[in-house]
Amino acid sequence: MSHSSRITASALVLSLLTACSANQATGRSPASRAASAASAAGAASAGDPYVPGDGNGGYDVQHYDLDLRITPRATPELTGTATITAVATGALARFDLDLTGLTVSKVTVGGTAAAFSRSGSELVITAPAPIARGGRFAVRVEYSGTPRVIDDPVLGRYGWIPTSDGVFTGDEPSGAHTWFPSNDHPEDKATFGFRVTVPHGLNAIANGRWTGTRTSGGSTTSTWREDTPMATYLAMVDVGRFKVRTGRTPGGVPVYAAVDPAVTTTTVDKLFETTARVTDTWAKLFGPYPFGLTGGVVDDVQVGFALETQTKPEYSGAMGADPTTIAHELSHQWFGDSVTVARWSDIWLNEGFATYAEWMWGERSGSGTSVQTQFDQRYRQADSPDLWSVAPAEPGRARLFGRSVYERGAMTLHALRQKVGDAKFFAILRTWTSEHRYGNATTPQFVALAERISGKDLGRFFQVWLYGKTRPTVW
Numbered sequence: 001m002s003h004s005s006r007i008t009a010s011a012l013v014l015s016l017l018t019a020c021s022a023n024q025a026t027g028r029s030p031a032s033r034a035a036s037a038a039s040a041a042g043a044a045s046a047g048d049p050y051v052p053g054d055g056n057g058g059y060d061v062q063h064y065d066l067d068l069r070i071t072p073r074a075t076p077e078l079t080g081t082a083t084i085t086a087v088a089t090g091a092l093a094r095f096d097l098d099l100t101g102l103t104v105s106k107v108t109v110g111g112t113a114a115a116f117s118r119s120g121s122e123l124v125i126t127a128p129a130p131i132a133r134g135g136r137f138a139v140r141v142e143y144s145g146t147p148r149v150i151d152d153p154v155l156g157r158y159g160w161i162p163t164s165d166g167v168f169t170g171d172e173p174s175g176a177h178t179w180f181p182s183n184d185h186p187e188d189k190a191t192f193g194f195r196v197t198v199p200h201g202l203n204a205i206a207n208g209r210w211t212g213t214r215t216s217g218g219s220t221t222s223t224w225r226e227d228t229p230m231a232t233y234l235a236m237v238d239v240g241r242f243k244v245r246t247g248r249t250p251g252g253v254p255v256y257a258a259v260d261p262a263v264t265t266t267t268v269d270k271l272f273e274t275t276a277r278v279t280d281t282w283a284k285l286f287g288p289y290p291f292g293l294t295g296g297v298v299d300d301v302q303v304g305f306a307l308e309t310q311t312k313p314e315y316s317g318a319m320g321a322d323p324t325t326i327a328h329e330l331s332h333q334w335f336g337d338s339v340t341v342a343r344w345s346d347i348w349l350n351e352g353f354a355t356y357a358e359w360m361w362g363e364r365s366g367s368g369t370s371v372q373t374q375f376d377q378r379y380r381q382a383d384s385p386d387l388w389s390v391a392p393a394e395p396g397r398a399r400l401f402g403r404s405v406y407e408r409g410a411m412t413l414h415a416l417r418q419k420v421g422d423a424k425f426f427a428i429l430r431t432w433t434s435e436h437r438y439g440n441a442t443t444p445q446f447v448a449l450a451e452r453i454s455g456k457d458l459g460r461f462f463q464v465w466l467y468g469k470t471r472p473t474v475w
């Protein structure tokens with residue numbers, strides 16, 4: 001994710017504190033979790049303190065099949081059927097999905113009607129018959145309503161956002177379960193299928209490859225598939241009018257670029273060409289492009305961020321899709337989307353790397369200053385508490401998308417590069433993207449890999465750069 005510069009650090013603290021206390025109300029007490037375990041119920045959360053209540057336990061989702069009818073500005077705006085295929089990780093009599101708002105009309109498990117209840121952002125489902133550990137099951141949820149926009153002063157508005165001609169979804173970190181029932185935590189990645197029906201004249205774009213469009217009775221239905229595992233926060237549906245250009249990068253990766261005709265800050269040709277150039281450049285530096293398709297969508301939407309939605313980053317027309325932002329979001333296809341954090345506290349593994357990619361793009365394209373200058377400019381800011389008193393690998397929920405995660409995270413990578421040299425530094429990056437491809441990874445795993453490839457003891461180095469609360473003086 002990258003932000004427009006108008007988001008201030010003080011707004012950040014305030015809003016996330018508010019969001020934090022509001023979310024805690026939905027968490028269950030340890031006592032009720034223990035009781036749940038005794039009755040073979042999956043946990044009501046993933047236990048990630050940065051996103052209290054998000055995620056669930058007891059099962060591992062394999063695939064989401066989302067059949068959505070979206071009628072912008074109608075009531076309800078969304079009617080959906082989500083069919084979720086999962087494997088039980090223990091004996092399971094009852095389990096939760098995350099879902100905020102909306103009305104659930106029917107739930108089936110294995111084709112049989114299942115009892116369900118709502119509790120805060122939990123949809124609690126009782127299986128018609130207990131599911132054995134290792135058992136594969138399909139849960140189908142029929143629901144409707146108008147998703148609630150998340151209004152968060154840190155990120156501006158995010159989640160399900162109405163646009164001038166449709167709907168935009170940007171879900172990091174907790175927006176996905178405002179529009180589809182899910183195990184909404186990055187730890188549980190799954191493949192996705194989308195079947196989206198919209199009024200004739202509009203287009204619906206989702207992740208992955210387009211597999212067909214059919215128009216009948218005043219509606220248009222488009223189908224999309226993402227066949228490589230994806231975190232829920234990277235799922236997107238974007239509805240509206242778009243100019244589309246498809247093709248391939250010079251390196252051979254298929255491209256899908258779409259720009260709302262109301263956007264004046266870029267064109268579909270600019271988006272296509274920059275996306276193609278950046279994708280090929282990063283593939284040389286970071287390892288083969290991880291997905292079957294690259295691209296992007298620029299919508300006429302009032303949000304203060306761009307987001308690395310898998311295979312097609314989303315950009316706000318107001319903010320623009322300049323080459324630096326495209327370089328940032330496409331680097332996330334390797335760092336964040338293919339290799340995904342297991343816990344939100346490790347978000348520097350996404351944002352530190354993407355910020356470093358911005359610096360490298362500026363240097364390589366000639367549009368910016370050198371990477372070393374980027375580092376030096378920040379290192380000179382000795383009195384910047386947002387850089388030095390916040391640990392990038394333990395920023396706290398209030399600073400999840402703060403300066404330290406992005407900029408000190410990138411500085412850490414540059415300091416590592418100086419310490420181990422270019423050849424080993426890029427070998428570390430390429431081994432990281434290859435060993436953890438399509439999976440989840442943690443900061444200790446990155447530290448261990450850097451030590452293995454460099455042959456150096458980097459414990460103190462990373463301790464100071466990633467966990468220290470003063471300006472590092474060693475590297």
Ligand SMILES: [Zn+2]
Pocket residue numbers: 001002308328329332350351354
């Ligand atoms: Zn980012």
